[in-house]
Each structure stands twice: as C-alpha cells, then as structure tokens.
Amino acid sequence: MKSFKNIIYLLLLVVLIQCKTNNSKNTVLSTADSTGTDTVERVTYLLPSPEKMLHDIFSNKVAINQDLVNPKSNAEKYLDEKMQSINLGVYIADFAYLNLNENKANALEYFKLIRNLSEKINIYGFIEKSFFDRINNNLMNNDSLSKIMQEMYYNISDILENSNRQKVYALISTGTIIESLYLSVMSVTSYSDYQSVTLEIFKQKQIFMSLYSFISSFADDKDIRAVLKQLIKLKIILDSSVANKSEISVKKDKGNHLSIHGEEKIIINEKVFLDFKENVKTIRQNIIKISNN
C-alpha cells in the first residue's frame, strides 16, 4: 500500500514538472513577429556523421594507421557522463576510420565499445541489435556499411534531440569532430606530400564553426564551457586561414534550379598546419585522458 502511494506521489511530481517545463519553454522560445507568424529561436544543427567527414578528407588515398585510434581499454575507465559522451563520439569516429581499412576485424570490436558506452549514457535501446547484425553481415560491403553507420549516428542524434538531451549530443558531436580531425591531421606525415589532404582538412572549417555555434548554445553548462575553452584556439586558426572571400551570387538557371557561386581561398602553409595539428593533438589528448574523471 505504501509503495502504491509512492508511485502516485511520483506521478504527480512528474506531471507538475512537465507542466512547468512546457510553460517556461513557450515563454522563452516564442516571440511574435510583424508578419503574424511566430519565430522560434532554437536552431537544430544538422552536423555530418564522422563517416561523411572522413570520407571527404580521405577521398585522396591515405594510409590507415590503426594505432591512432583511442585504445579499447580506455572505454571502461570513463566514469562520468561528460567523459562517456565525448568518448562515445571519439569511438564512433574511430569506428568510421577503421572501416576505411580493408581489414575490419578491429572495427567490430569498436562497435561493441559504442554499444557499451551507449548503455552507460542510456541510449543503448536506440542502437538496436539489428544494427549489430547488419554491420556483421556487411563487413565486406563498404557502401552498405557506411549507410548503416550514418543511420546509427543519426538515430543517436535524433533520439537525444527529441528527448531534450541536446547537451549529451553536443558532447558526442564534439568527440566525433575532434577525433575525425585528429585522425586526419595525424595521417599527414609530411606537409609537402599531402597538401591536398591538408586543404580538405581546412575545408571542414564551416563544419567546425557549426559545431562551435551548436555547443555555444549550452554555454551555461560548465562541462560545455570547458570544451569551448579548448576549441577556441582551433577556431582562431581556421578563421585566419581564409583569404579572398567573395559574396555569393545566385543564378536561376533551369526550371526550379539555382546555381550558387562564390570564392573562398584558403591559405595554409606548413607553419599554420603544424600549429593546427599541435592544437588538435592537445585537445584530443585532453578529451581521451582518464585522469579527467
């Protein structure tokens, strides 16, 4: 009987909290504009999956170095939600990177880590068993594998956004993008031999800026503030690498089709690249290290 009362009290509490949350959301997010429609200030950021980002950078042939990924043994040592979320992102990027390799045995081990960390931050149910089976059955088929991986990543982000856990998604995104940049810069062993790859890396600038805007919207959170503090140096380097930017021009060419032109010249030299690489390495070292817990 006492237990039943407990349940009733708890239900009432949840309902009250929900009503309060909904009211405050409406107040903050809605402001009527002059056209009679309402505007919602919140923006949803559609960040690319690490698989897509790595694919763009590594479209030029670059050797895959399996030693670069975050060691599997670290996974169980991340104890708080911040480290678990960031490193879930790191392992998702590692999984995508390992899948660029012909031998995918190691990749499957990383998928298991993704499942374990997802369980720890309560999103395990959304990495369905079917994903595991599909990945297992498509290990030799790169196209299908990349589709499944993207689907899995977007599934995670959807569910976190729709359950008001955007902060967790922000941390996961930070992990995926930093790890993708780390794996990319570390693959450039000689600047002069890999200039086209470095250019592709710097062309990810707008994705990085979008990530920065996204996580800045949670800047009232101390974990996010700590992440932003680390990312600011990369933002400055990427910002200063762009020269000769022109305004875009839009031309309607045929039917309902537009052609968008504009110029954005990225200036990189060895010094700028090495500075960027060092900063990426430092940030990555900070986000995977165990002592942060």
Add this chain to the structure above:
Amino acid sequence: MKTWKVIIALTIVLGTSGNLIPQECKDFNNSRYCTIPDIQDYKQYGKSRSAYVVIHKTFKYEVVLNDKNDYKIGVCVPNGYDPVQYRIIEKETEKVIYDNSTDNYGNCVGFSVEDKPLTIIIEITVLASKFKPKDNNDMRTCVGVQILFQKIAKTGF
C-alpha cells in the same frame, strides 16, 4: 525493490514523453507526402528530419553544404496543412538564397554549390492557410525535411 524498479521505469517514460515526437511523425520524411522528383543519382545528405511543429511558428535548421555538389531540398507537410513556406539563407551574410513563396510554395528546390562550402539556415513555417483547428491541440503537425546530394560531374575532357 520491485516497486522501485517500477517507479524508475515510470519516471523515465513519463519524464521524457512530453518531449518525444509522436509515432506518426517519426518517419514522416520518408512518407508518400515527401517524394522529390528526379533523384535517381542522389544520396541522403546528413540526416533527413521529421519534426512535430506548431503551425505558424518558424523553426530553423543549420547545415553545412560542401562545394562541388548538387543538392535537392524538399520540405513537406500532410494533406490539408499546405502551404509550407521555407527560406534558404546563407548564414554568414543572411542573404536569402531562395524563398519558395516567390515560387508558388513549391515543396522542393534544386541547386548547385559550385566553388565554396556554404553554411545555410533552412527556415520553415507551416502556414496551413485553409486549415481550421478544432482546438489548441490541433495546432501541431508533422514536417519532413529532406536534403539530397550528388557530386557535380566533371565537364570537359
């Protein structure tokens, strides 16, 4: 112990249910309302989205589009909730690249991003001009957003 398990489960379910989108909206972007013509060689760009939104309220997506790609963006709503207005805006300059209200509220547009990557804001408002709501709860509907891409084919020899 068992009671506490029930309490925890109920708290999780009820604590999040107010924020989840309804089942019928979950895969709306892949429904028959959201078909885009001539997309044989196109692939999904990032995540296609379905959202559960309030009519007349504007919501925004930010997305980075790589250069040297053709894109198609489609925005759809269920029958009876037409028209839906969407604008594609370059984030940096706030320049409006496309506004479907100047195009008879067509539900998709194709474009090529030629020389430089572009960060855009897709700003969507369900206008539902002929829709008569029964009550306040009737002011929400599903919206699907699809972004597709293909590499621009190289020209010349």
